[in-house]
Amino acid sequence: MGLKAIGEFGFIARIRRGCLVRPEGVILGIGDDAAAFRTDGRLVCLVTTDMLIERVHFLRAAMSGFDLGHKALAVNLSDIAAMGGTAREAFVSIAIPDDCTLAYLDALYDGMKALAERCAVNLLGGDTTRSLADLVINVTVTGQAPERELLRRDAARPGDVIFSTGCLGDSRAGLSLILKGLGPGGPEDEALLAAHRRPEPHLAEGRFLAAQPGVHAAIDVSDGLSSDLGHIVAASGTGARLEAERLPVSPALQAFTARLGIDTAEFALAGGEDYTLIVTADPARAGEIARGFREAFGRPLYAIGTITAAPGMTLVDLSGRSRPIRPTGWDHFKEDSHEG
Numbered sequence: 133m134g135l136k137a138i139g140e141f142g143f144i145a146r147i148r149r150g151c152l153v154r155p156e157g158v159i160l161g162i163g164d165d166a167a168a169f170r171t172d173g174r175l176v177c178l179v180t181t182d183m184l185i186e187r188v189h190f191l192r193a194a195m196s197g198f199d200l201g202h203k204a205l206a207v208n209l210s211d212i213a214a215m216g217g218t219a220r221e222a223f224v225s226i227a228i229p230d231d232c233t234l235a236y237l238d239a240l241y242d243g244m245k246a247l248a249e250r251c252a253v254n255l256l257g258g259d260t261t262r263s264l265a266d267l268v269i270n271v272t273v274t275g276q277a278p279e280r281e282l283l284r285r286d287a288a289r290p291g292d293v294i295f296s297t298g299c300l301g302d303s304r305a306g307l308s309l310i311l312k313g314l315g316p317g318g319p320e321d322e323a324l325l326a327a328h329r330r331p332e333p334h335l336a337e338g339r340f341l342a343a344q345p346g347v348h349a350a351i352d353v354s355d356g357l358s359s360d361l362g363h364i365v366a367a368s369g370t371g372a373r374l375e376a377e378r379l380p381v382s383p384a385l386q387a388f389t390a391r392l393g394i395d396t397a398e399f400a401l402a403g404g405e406d407y408t409l410i411v412t413a414d415p416a417r418a419g420e421i422a423r424g425f426r427e428a429f430g431r432p433l434y435a436i437g438t439i440t441a442a443p444g445m446t447l448v449d450l451s452g453r454s455r456p457i458r459p460t461g462w463d464h465f466k467e468d469s470h471e472g
């Protein structure tokens with residue numbers, strides 16, 4: 133049996149066995165957005181790591197060094213955000229091929245440092261080595277959060293309102309524009325390309341939501357809403373019902389799907405690399421949480437559906453019919469390449 137047969141998540145389930153040889157103080161190991169373990173102090177420590185590999189995660193010719201540096205750090209910060217944490221320190225390891233110019237690398241670190249500065253994250257170390265072919269970047273970020281405010285995947289409860297902190301599908305549309313050589317055709321395409329190239333980690337949003345009574349589970353949308361919400365319902369032993377007309381989609385995405393004649397809700401569901409947060413909250417507190425969010429951030433917290441006791445995920449369409457949702461998002465060991 134090969135990696136293709138078990139998929140990325142099957143592989144993770146396989147390697148997580150035997151990893152905890154000293155479990156005391158460990159709250160979460162492999163299987164959530166970040167690891168969490170107790171230190172001496174009042175707060176728990178969070179650790180997350182992500183590796184970006186040329187031709188698997190990005191095309192160097194299609195991505196500036198600045199954008200790549202930004203994204204390599206942003207995806208890690210997003211995982212800290214999904215735990216409700218404050219990001220603290222970053223460690224960057226990089227394997228560099230001979231044909232990668234110093235200018236590209238300078239821009240890469242500039243992109244990383246610009247985001248790090250805005251998020252008050254120190255770059256404290258890492259490793260640098262030579263690669264024979266592809267550029268490889270691995271970033272590790274630590275963070276911290278009060279233990280009782282930690283946002284976990286396994287804490288959703290039946291009846292919870294499901295929220296998204298932002299629009300879905302823009303990044304994948306931006307990727308499509310790049311891969312199909314379609315854009316940019318105008319300011320709307322520029323917005324989609326920016327969503328793909330410079331995703332903004334929702335750290336302040338995650339911290340805000342973690343501090344609200346009644347917020348239960350959270351995850352960041354990296355693989356796509358259907359896939360990532362699938363992780364919450366699987367870990368929580370619940371199901372979910374989403375409403376197609378409530379999925380937050382930008383005007384730019386609506387223009388994109390109209391132009392290509394594809395279903396906007398389907399596109400937003402599959403998405404990927406949105407780096408918004410999906411959180412679930414007690415329905416009795418949901419209105420207050422959404423009002424507080426709008427006051428704090430000047431934009432809506434989108435209610436997109438409900439956590440159900442019955443397993444499985446369904447999408448209710450505009451006509452009121454519901455159909456099952458399959459997790460169609462990203463799985464690196466099951467997909468052969470970027471799309472189509």
Ligand SMILES: [Mg+2]
Nearest residue numbers: 165211352354
């Ligand atoms: Mg994540």
